[in-house]
Amino acid sequence: MLIFIFPALIQFVLSYILTRYEVGDVTVMTSGGNHILENSRIYPRQIQTAINFQTVFDTPPELFLSPHYYDWSLELPHGFLVKATLITRTGFLLNTLAVAASQLFAIRIKWFAFQDSRISVITFQQNDVQELQTGTGDRTITFSIDHEFKDATNGLISLNGVKHIKSNQIVEVKIEQVQSKSIDVSVSIYSDSQIEYVRFNILLGTDQSLWSSAAQAEIFNPPLYGNQYGSIGYLSRQATFLIPSIYLNQDRLPIFAYRGYKFDKNANVRCYVIYGPQTPNLIYNLFVWDSTTSYAFFDQVSLYFPQPQIKIVQPNCAELFSECDYNGDSIVICNNIPDLLQKGWTNQVKSLMISTQKQFYLFNQINYQGQAQKIIQNQQCMESFSILSVKFQPVASIIKVIFINSNLNNNNCKYVYFYSQCNYQGTVYQIQQGQSLDRSNKIPFEIKSISICPNIIVKLRDPSYFGGGNEAFSSSQACLDGYKFPTYRTPN
Numbered sequence: 001m002l003i004f005i006f007p008a009l010i011q012f013v014l015s016y017i018l019t020r021y022e023v024g025d026v027t028v029m030t031s032g033g034n035h036i037l038e039n040s041r042i043y044p045r046q047i048q049t050a051i052n053f054q055t056v057f058d059t060p061p062e063l064f065l066s067p068h069y070y071d072w073s074l075e076l077p078h079g080f081l082v083k084a085t086l087i088t089r090t091g092f093l094l095n096t097l098a099v100a101a102s103q104l105f106a107i108r109i110k111w112f113a114f115q116d117s118r119i120s121v122i123t124f125q126q127n128d129v130q131e132l133q134t135g136t137g138d139r140t141i142t143f144s145i146d147h148e149f150k151d152a153t154n155g156l157i158s159l160n161g162v163k164h165i166k167s168n169q170i171v172e173v174k175i176e177q178v179q180s181k182s183i184d185v186s187v188s189i190y191s192d193s194q195i196e197y198v199r200f201n202i203l204l205g206t207d208q209s210l211w212s213s214a215a216q217a218e219i220f221n222p223p224l225y226g227n228q229y230g231s232i233g234y235l236s237r238q239a240t241f242l243i244p245s246i247y248l249n250q251d252r253l254p255i256f257a258y259r260g261y262k263f264d265k266n267a268n269v270r271c272y273v274i275y276g277p278q279t280p281n282l283i284y285n286l287f288v289w290d291s292t293t294s295y296a297f298f299d300q301v302s303l304y305f306p307q308p309q310i311k312i313v314q315p316n317c318a319e320l321f322s323e324c325d326y327n328g329d330s331i332v333i334c335n336n337i338p339d340l341l342q343k344g345w346t347n348q349v350k351s352l353m354i355s356t357q358k359q360f361y362l363f364n365q366i367n368y369q370g371q372a373q374k375i376i377q378n379q380q381c382m383e384s385f386s387i388l389s390v391k392f393q394p395v396a397s398i399i400k401v402i403f404i405n406s407n408l409n410n411n412n413c414k415y416v417y418f419y420s421q422c423n424y425q426g427t428v429y430q431i432q433q434g435q436s437l438d439r440s441n442k443i444p445f446e447i448k449s450i451s452i453c454p455n456i457i458v459k460l461r462d463p464s465y466f467g468g469g470n471e472a473f474s475s476s477q478a479c480l481d482g483y484k485f486p487t488y489r490t491p492n
Contacts, residue, residue: 017058019116019310022252024051025334028096029081031071031105041101044478052091053113058312060087063119063205065094066158066257069108069272074265078102078169081161081199082109082122084388099163108272112255112304117312117378119304120149120208122183125161125199127475128454129187130193133165140188142176145202148377149420150180152204154212156302157185158257161199162410166190169269171427172260172298173200174215176434192263197475203255203302211303213241215259217296218286223264224294234289236274241282241301253304254278264293271297319356322347324381336391337365348384359393400459416458417451422479 029035029047038047053061062083072078081097094111098104114121131139155175163173170193187198188265203210218239225235256273263269269294276283282301282449288294322328331345352375354360360375361368366388373385401416420426427445450473451456458473 001215007123010138013451017115017312018308019114019118019312020055020275020308021116021304021306021383022053022055022057022061022113023110023253024113026051026094026108026236027069028094028107028109029105033106037096037098037104041103043098043101043256044099046095049094049096050091051111053089053092054372056114057089057115059115060089061115062119062456064093064112064114064121064156064158065085065160065256066108066110066200067160067259068110069106071104071106071270072268073103073105074268075102075319076100077165077196078269079106079161079163079195080104080107081106081163083160084111096306097161100160105268110256110277112203112253114304115312116306116310118151118206118310120147120152120204122147122202123160123199124185124186124202124203125197125471125474127197129195129197132175132189133199135193136192138188138190140186142184142186144184146182146202148181149204150377152178152180152183153204153207154205154210155183156179156203156210156212156255157200157259158203158301159198159260161197163196164193165196166194168265169193169261169263171195171198172217173198174259174298175202175212175300178204189261205302205304209307210248211244211305213282213301214292215298215300217298218233219296224286224288225292236285236286236287238276238334239284239286239297239299241284243279247303247305248280250303250305253306254282255304256282256284257300257302259298259300261297261383262295264295267291267293269483271393317330318352318360318375318392319355320345320347320349320387320390321351322349324350326351326353326380333390336368338368338389340388340390341366345387349387350382350384351379352382353378361391363389363391363394365389399431402457402459415453416456418447419449419451420445420447422448424451424476424478448480450480452476 026049029037035047037047067082067085068484070080070124072080077100079099080097083095084092085095086093089415096107122145126143130141132141155178157173157175159173168191172188174186176186183202189195202304218237220237224237261271261388270289271294272287274285276285313473317332319330319332329347337343354375362373362375364384364386365371368389368391414432416431418429450458452473452475460471
């Protein structure tokens with residue numbers, strides 16, 4: 001009897017993975033380190049750093065980047081850009097880019113990788129920042145960013161890129177509201193600052209996985225001078241975040257993020273953070289040095305609550321439950337099943353768990369017939385539904401082109417061009433505004449660069465790229481890391 005039960009138990013266990021996370025800190029480059037971002041004035045230019053996880057994940061993790069050490073030239077335009085690509089089970093590629101010909105001396109980044117269905121990461125870059133490119137005074141624009149993490153309640157935002165084009169180096173990104181289907185984010189500049197674009201990533205969590213502080217502004221009055229009293233050295237101030245008492249005895253991972261800064265225009269941007277005591281409050285020491293003058297830092301922290309015992313359905317599996325809240329009898333399904341009765345399942349389905357990389361179809365008749373219900377995310381409590389057959393379908397790769405302004409007079413701005421080689425070379429495939437293409441039309445090569453004019457957004461999605469999430473571009477991309485055979489669909 002044990003011989004027959006044992007394989008069934010093995011199949012059940014292997015249908016799950018457990019939550020886990022990993023944290024790393026990487027110095028991409030240092031001042032005087034003889035690297036291309038400091039010694040060259042070529043634009044574009046970048047440094048790519050291969051990051052290997054200490055332990056292989058079961059599925060590509062959600063990845064959150066938090067730069068915490070900056071040093072770049074005061075020569076305008078200037079700034080920085082960091083992004084993660086080729087996120088796999090074993091590691092990822094960290095890309096650090098100059099945003100202009102000006103020198104970028106040093107950057108250090110802390111990264112957080114999560115294999116946890118209660119965590120999601122959104123990356124957003126916007127090149128059309130409207131009034132932030134002109135004018136003076138306090139200016140703010142707000143973005144409403146769609147997401148598919150309906151249980152999200154808390155978020156942490158980190159500035160991952162900016163290009164300053166005038167005067168003082170001032171920028172602030174801030175989460176205004178987290179909703180079940182979207183998140184509102186503001187980008188602000190002050191005084192006579194102007195920026196050309198901004199990039200940030202957002203760590204989203206549930207009330208069980210993530211606590212986030214309010215957005216703080218560490219105002220320095222008088223300003224924080226690196227060379228105070230004539231001494232060319234380092235000077236710091238403390239930032240303190242109060243931890244709610246209910247979390248003091250929980251296992252937790254603190255995560256710090258810069259949301260922005262206010263620097264004087266007459267010196268390089270130079271700053272870094274060192275973690276101080278992490279209980280009973282979170283304390284961080286914010287440093288500047290040399291001739292740098294800072295008027296404020298904008299920051300925020302979160303606490304991640306790991307729960308290693310939580311099970312996650314494998315990317316190719318789903319689990320059906322007879323009761324709400326993932327309770328009652330259950331069955332794990334990893335393949336299409338034309339007749340659930342043959343598998344011994346006779347219950348109603350009231351909740352289910354499914355991988356985000358699959359679509360799941362439930363049928364009320366055998367052999368995939370009758371009424372069908374499409375499921376794309378976990379269902380905590382469903383209307384009771386009698387299921388007799390089930391079928392999986394992979395989440396489709398897509399290219400979605402959004403033409404924001406349909407009244408453009410420039411004909412060149414009515415196309416998006418995809419190229420098979422970097423720097424807009426090789427075979428070209430174009431999509432025209434108003435052109436109708438169905439899902440059977442595919443770009444027959446690996447995309448290496450994209451030419452995009454203003455007022456157009458290109459969104460790419462594929463389970464094998466960008467961690468399975470959406471990647472949005474609003475400006476031309478001179479060299480991508482490869483995106484094979486996506487299908488194009490017209491925007492809704």
